[in-house]
Amino acid sequence: MFAAVVRHRANTARAARSWDVSATFRSCCLDARCGFSSDAKPPFIDPFTEPPDASTFPAYHPKDYFSFELIHQSTKSNARVGRIHTPHGPIETPGFVAVGTNGALKAAPHGVLRRANLDLMFANTYHLMLQPGAGVVEQAGGLHTFMGRNKPLITDSGGFQVFSLGAIDASDKVNELKKRTKSKHKDGNGLIKQINETGVTFKSYRDGSVYELTPESSVAAQKQLGADIIIPLDELPPYGICDLTLKKSVFKSHRWEARSLRTHLLDLKNQAMYGVVHGGVNDELRELSATYLSSLPFDGFAIGGSLGKDTEELVSMLRKVLRILPDDKPNHVLGIGDPQSVEACVSLGADTFDSTFPTRSARHGSLLTKTRGRINVRNKKFKTLFEPPCWECPCSLCKHHSLAYLHHLDRAKEPMAWTLATEHNLHYMGGMMKELREGILRNEV
């Protein structure tokens, strides 16, 4: 047994660290450090119940609306250049995926993704279920129509937000969301009301109304949203749980993912589903998870859960997982967006990555640049630096403005500071991925 040092999708590490598991989950093992139980409420089942065998599923059949085309395998590393064909156009890989939680990038029009050469956009089922409601999006004709985006979209299951927002503790006063949660809709145990084999019942952070998220209801909501790629419901165990509990959680995720897949297969609706590999940084569990999920007829695979405390642990884990996952299907690393980690993952053969990192850090004044490195425009040295962040970047900030102007807008609290910085960082990510693809084609990556 070990105190797992985990990274809960890098972009929400802070939220993960703040989890007070004892307030949310009853203890289930003898390790006092482990307060997490994935089966705290009935119906109880043996937590090590095996998920259904692959033989109970139909064999995988290639889809005419979704496929992965391998363009080039580097001779220098496991890096590869590919293209994912979707009903809303191709996704060049390796590719970075920008996050538009509510069906919109924060402070930037999603048209910027095209200009930044970013093909895929991530939206969050949890948020869209609560506002405006998956039914409203379906009425609009699906998320593409609702958003006015005719490019590929991916949605998650909603589980990640339920498990991370759900365990917010009353002692946590970090941000407005948490304050609202505390003051309006909390009953002392966070927003999760019940978690069992069926699924998870939680209260909306917006108005306190109660929702049930099950593998079936998550898939149903994602069918209403209609993204090109959807994700089965999984369980996100919090930081610091023991191996035994992590194993139970992996088993439950497998059972939930199998149920999600069965629901999806009943009505494909031109959507692809990626299985989510779990197991934290436990090699044995990651192998178990990758092996089991690879046996099911998923269209691709995401690597989720705790990805390690640093790039080294991430790389070590990912190397093993990617060796097991099938080469002829695309893979996606959930919650990774810092350039260093992305580059490391690409050389292992990872295809896509999503993270709020470039957009969120932009709103805090942080710019990713090729020649200056990562800089914070709030630094007073930029007050009179009348140069763009990058001379060659084609974004609006670099083409038309200076660091001094952005510094001024940020100090004046002008929303355009967010917009310009966000667009810049997305261009940086798009440019970096393009260079990586070109490097792979030359066998230099």
Next chain:
Amino acid sequence: MFAAVVRHRANTARAARSWDVSATFRSCCLDARCGFSSDAKPPFIDPFTEPPDASTFPAYHPKDYFSFELIHQSTKSNARVGRIHTPHGPIETPGFVAVGTNGALKAAPHGVLRRANLDLMFANTYHLMLQPGAGVVEQAGGLHTFMGRNKPLITDSGGFQVFSLGAIDASDKVNELKKRTKSKHKDGNGLIKQINETGVTFKSYRDGSVYELTPESSVAAQKQLGADIIIPLDELPPYGICDLTLKKSVFKSHRWEARSLRTHLLDLKNQAMYGVVHGGVNDELRELSATYLSSLPFDGFAIGGSLGKDTEELVSMLRKVLRILPDDKPNHVLGIGDPQSVEACVSLGADTFDSTFPTRSARHGSLLTKTRGRINVRNKKFKTLFEPPCWECPCSLCKHHSLAYLHHLDRAKEPMAWTLATEHNLHYMGGMMKELREGILRNEV
């Protein structure tokens, strides 16, 4: 004597109403309702001291870098179509002028002005003096370069903000700015420290540091900013003052404007200066002001101060003023932006108008539309209205999105709601002005 019912530049009516003049200015006349003195601190001079005669100024000489071209005078009304030629391109008139206080539109890139057919943009000297400082802008090469805008700009003197923000009272808790003012930098008498014949001394609402704004320093700052059109320092008397005090204020504004003009004439720097006509809704004072200022070698004229409590009073005042102002120079109505007032002013021969109304109301969910009138997208009836606000509007919102999507973004507190609504309202204003120009050319306006 009468209790003047005034409109303090329509877009700041609320701020004007909240002035507690007694806290800021010592009483100067026998009317208990009038607590305003424009000469509360030394050096004292006779408040009815005449401004310098026109004969002490050089005669007006046409500029090669700035001129007004009359294209068509309507046969139906006093409405006229014209073109103001500036060093940064033409301004088609009648034209609406968007306000970018800090050298940026709130929540929208200023590139949208070109797409919306709006030629001139307004920036505020007061805000730019305080952040980043006129010197920084000058170092950048002027406001056009600093902002990355190669189109016409106009700046005001800074006086309007000093006089409106300066009189904020501790009892006023309406908005964040006022709260900050109250908690950090207030000494019980607002931010104005001293007001006399020389100018006004005030504390920055940002950090409490003390600034002196005089006719000379305002022009100097505007020379550093380098806008195409600049405004002389004037005094903005608050709501509810008596005729006698208003008259003193008009006299002082004339003296200040004459000093501003003299300073400007020393070094034109390819800038035009508009005199600002004052006098509230007092016909006699308006006539006096328009007559005096018309005698000075200004390049154009703005109509400022209190413009009346409603469109009727505005029209009545403006009709008289525009009869006096010279036809061969452009005029500008300060702080008018609601479509009804703009249309009324255009028929009287007004050329340009600035207001935060379309952009600020957009951030509060208010959309200007041709077929639906003025609507608030926060109304729940828009939750499932999958139609654009206007079918024919070329803005991003109307081309790519629906009212339901905007309603969702607004409820989800996504900054893109502000951006899309702002761009729409600016397109509306641009479209309306274009239609007015076309109507005048057909003698239908």
